[in-house]
């Protein structure tokens with residue numbers, strides 16, 4: 178198989194050269210065993226192309242390249258120089274914005290105009306943020322001890338870091354990890370998800386164009402059980418960061434522990450509650466929460482998949498929520514084409530995820546006999562489109578309340594008062610994010626204090642900011658990304674004791 182393929186996206190009149198090889202030492206190369214993965218357009222179920230899949234031997238090569246680059250060049254490159262390179266990268270991302278977004282839509286199905294372009298805008302912002310942060314957030318502390326002694330700390334990079342990325346925000350999740358790790362002075366071996374590798378393979382060459390030395394960034398697409406497993410258990414990887422399911426996160430952590438005790442960051446699943454109190458502005462709450470579950474077809478670890486609504490406003494909220502879903506969330510006028518401007522609900526990523534989500538919907542309908550309201554399903558299509566679905570008056574112990582569905586499925590629960598709302602909100606194994614809607618500033622802040630979640634949105638939902646740390650409590654993960662924390666996650670503290678006494 179060739180290392181590049183010419184792909185066309187007729188809806189945008191785009192033809193481009195798609196890299197298909199692993200990216201090691203700033204070059205695209207075939208996999209050692211010629212293994213390949215076929216990738217499918219989820220909007221029509223048709224094959225787009227195939228790309229090379231990294232074997233364990235390829236992972237060894239990529240890690241060796243990253244190690245050599247770290248020891249010989251990158252560890253000697255100043256924070257200021259790293260910032261300059263990231264700044265150049267940011268400009269290249271902006272110049273390639275439309276193409277990067279188009280590849281993302283082609284491979285993941287996310288609506289081009291409402292989602293994919295927004296993802297790349299966030300990546301530009303994030304890259305500029307870490308370009309500026311590279312020297313500012315690399316500072317340690319000066320610690321006076323006594324007249325004859327002081328100490329200082331240095332924030333030192335780990336060295337070689339591995340990163341394993343999911344398919345819901347392919348380039349954004351890669352960038353959340355890569356830019357902070359590079360700013361902090363690490364070299365990288367990164368694995369995209371097997372069903373959305375095209376955008377990161379294209380993106381890789383921008384690092385070369387920006388001037389990053391060979392080996393600083395290496396991309397190894399491949400299967401989780403092969404490539405992901407090799408990275409997690411590699412003895413020369415100093416840190417691994419993972420985003421994906423909780424079950425795989427646990428495996429990654431176990432492999433990290435038993436191989437070389439590498440450091441671990443995990444961003445796993447969620448079942449994030451949005452709590453709507455009776456004194457909330459209901460129209461605003463409806464808009465935020467509908468977007469919070471239907472955006473990206475609900476394939477969002479922070480999706481507000483549980484809507485807890487105070488009983489006095491439950492019926493009014495439900496009526497408005499259903500209307501909002503009907504008016505704002507649609508497969509588009511062009512018959513399920515994510516490149517159509519009117520498409521706000523794209524397909525889910527794969528047949529596997531389609532079946533999984535339909536399985537939850539059928540379970541709610543048939544086994545648990547729950548009431549639901551569902552938007553009209555699209556006409557016969559070969560794509561993996563699922564109609565926005567709203568289950569009402571769902572009990573706390575329902576499978577739909579407790580498990581991450583990862584699709585456009587909202588689950589509504591009723592509560593009486595603050596204490597019940599809090600108990601319900603805290604009543605899952607997850608603790609990634611939460612939202613609260615109320616005009617009472619005191620109640621909002623009590624909730625922010627009491628909820629066991631890494632993020633709390635007050636009167637909004639899912640409006641993440643690149644400057645604000647992000648990560649989970651409980652089974653939702655370990656560690657933080659974004660903001661200054663996004664560099665701290667890739668830095669370890671070295672303490673230097675300085676004795677100035679004379680014996």
Ligand SMILES: NC(=O)C1=CN([C@@H]2O[C@H](COP(=O)(O)OP(=O)(O)OC[C@H]3O[C@@H](n4cnc5c(N)ncnc54)[C@H](O)[C@@H]3O)[C@@H](O)[C@H]2O)C=CC1
Nearest residue numbers: 342343369370401402405406421422425445446478581583
């Ligand atoms: N927190 C989040 O953003 C995400 C959560 N999920 C959750 O996971 C469910 C299933 O989706 P999957 O695609 O199966 O997620 P997954 O957790 O299997 O995939 C995420 C990444 O982990 C890699 N991976 C898989 N097995 C691995 C292993 N043994 N060692 C190292 N890496 C491995 C995959 O190749 C992919 O790059 C979803 O329905 C959703 O509930 C999935 C993707 C993202």
Ligand code: BAL
Nearest residue numbers: 345420476477478479
């Ligand atoms: N909300 C973006 C982060 C994620 O879904 O993983």
